[in-house]
Amino acid sequence: xxxxxxxxxxxxxxxxxxxxxxxxxxxxxxxxxxxxxxxxxxxxxxxxxxxxxxxxxxxxxxxxxxxxxxxxxxxxxxxxxxxxxxxxxxxxxxxxxxxxxxxxxxxxxxxxxxxxxxxxxxxxxxxxxxxxxxxxxxxxxxxxxxxxxxxxxxxxxxxxxxxxxxxxxxxxxxxxxxxxxxxxxxxxxxxxxxxxxxxxxxxxxxxxxxxxxxxxxxxxxxxxxxxxxxxxxxxxxxxxxxxxxxxxxxxxxxxxxxxxxxxxxxxxxxxxxxxxxxxxxxxxxxxxxxxxxxxxxxxxxxxxxxxxxxxxxxxxxxxxxxxxxxxxx
Numbered sequence: 001x002x003x004x005x006x007x008x009x010x011x012x013x014x015x016x017x018x019x020x021x022x023x024x025x026x027x028x029x030x031x032x033x034x035x036x037x038x039x040x041x042x043x044x045x046x047x048x049x050x051x052x053x054x055x056x057x058x059x060x061x062x063x064x065x066x067x068x069x070x071x072x073x074x075x076x077x078x079x080x081x082x083x084x085x086x087x088x089x090x091x092x093x094x095x096x097x098x099x100x101x102x103x104x105x106x107x108x109x110x111x112x113x114x115x116x117x118x119x120x121x122x123x124x125x126x127x128x129x130x131x132x133x134x135x136x137x138x139x140x141x142x143x144x145x146x147x148x149x150x151x152x153x154x155x156x157x158x159x160x161x162x163x164x165x166x167x168x169x170x171x172x173x174x175x176x177x178x179x180x181x182x183x184x185x186x187x188x189x190x191x192x193x194x195x196x197x198x199x200x201x202x203x204x205x206x207x208x209x210x211x212x213x214x215x216x217x218x219x220x221x222x223x224x225x226x227x228x229x230x231x232x233x234x235x236x237x238x239x240x241x242x243x244x245x246x247x248x249x250x251x252x253x254x255x256x257x258x259x260x261x262x263x264x265x266x267x268x269x270x271x272x273x274x275x276x277x278x279x280x281x282x283x284x285x286x287x288x289x290x291x292x293x294x295x296x297x298x299x300x301x302x303x304x305x306x307x308x309x310x311x312x313x314x315x316x317x318x319x320x321x322x323x324x325x326x327x328x329x
Contacts, residue, residue: 049194
């Protein structure tokens with residue numbers, strides 16, 4: 001299964017993307033537009049990270065054919081009216097980040113759980129066919145890898161717990177006739193990555209000549225997934241022959257942070273100064289996805305090797321630091 005190619009816009013399908021001004025959401029809106037969808041993007045522009053980045057992406061999306069942007073909190077917006085006439089909701093909105101969740105749990109409950117409950121009720125009222133929910137590998141916690149969707153989730157952070165609670169509500173909605181699929185994203189990276197995420201922090205420090213802060217011994221491993229691959233899987237989920245299921249979406253290989261630093265040394269042609277600190281609270285040792293369900297139900301296999309994707313991200317960071325790139329996707 002492949003997403004439609006670039007070119008003339010086919011017969012339009014209507015959808016809603018929540019979190020549309022985010023790192024992944026903005027790329028999703030752009031691809032949907034090119035694939036011929038009419039998109040209503042919703043974003044609350046929360047302060048989870050620099051709002052200016054979200055606003056710049058939103059400004060670009062307002063110039064994108066077929067995309068209309070609405071600002072507001074999913075808990076208080078008139079969602080039945082906004083969702084009316086759409087077929088699919090791609091629900092990417094939420095408060096991300098493990099560490100902050102230990103001190104801001106109420107905000108995570110509001111943005112991840114309460115907002116999702118409100119969206120599901122509105123979707124039922126508006127006659128939405130399907131919700132594709134952006135869940136997280138954080139629901140697994142520190143379990144045995146590779147993680148499979150039938151494993152018992154055991155999140156170790158408030159962030160992971162709220163993502164799991166929202167996921168449960170989405171999947172339970174299938175009993176009301178609303179189709180739902182939860183995609184468990186594994187560490188998404190690439191150009192435009194959120195400023196609080198490790199790969200971007202590493203690249204910005206290295207390219208600016210600052211020390212890199214490494215939390216832990218660097219042997220932690222992550223199943224990094226390139227943003228364009230995530231977008232492809234998300235669109236495929238709109239028509240997947242499945243409902244009421246969670247599906248892992250990963251890059252297909254688990255990479256250590258030490259390997260990341262070695263790659264970065266080669267890209268920056270210089271010695272890196274690395275300052276080692278204790279591992280962060282809530283940080284799991286290894287993530288790795290069993291991807292059989294994604295292959296069987298979505299027809300999805302990641303196409304971007306980590307070396308290629310990380311090179312793209314480092315190039316984007318370099319251009320941005322030089323003032324040549326401003327968050328374009």
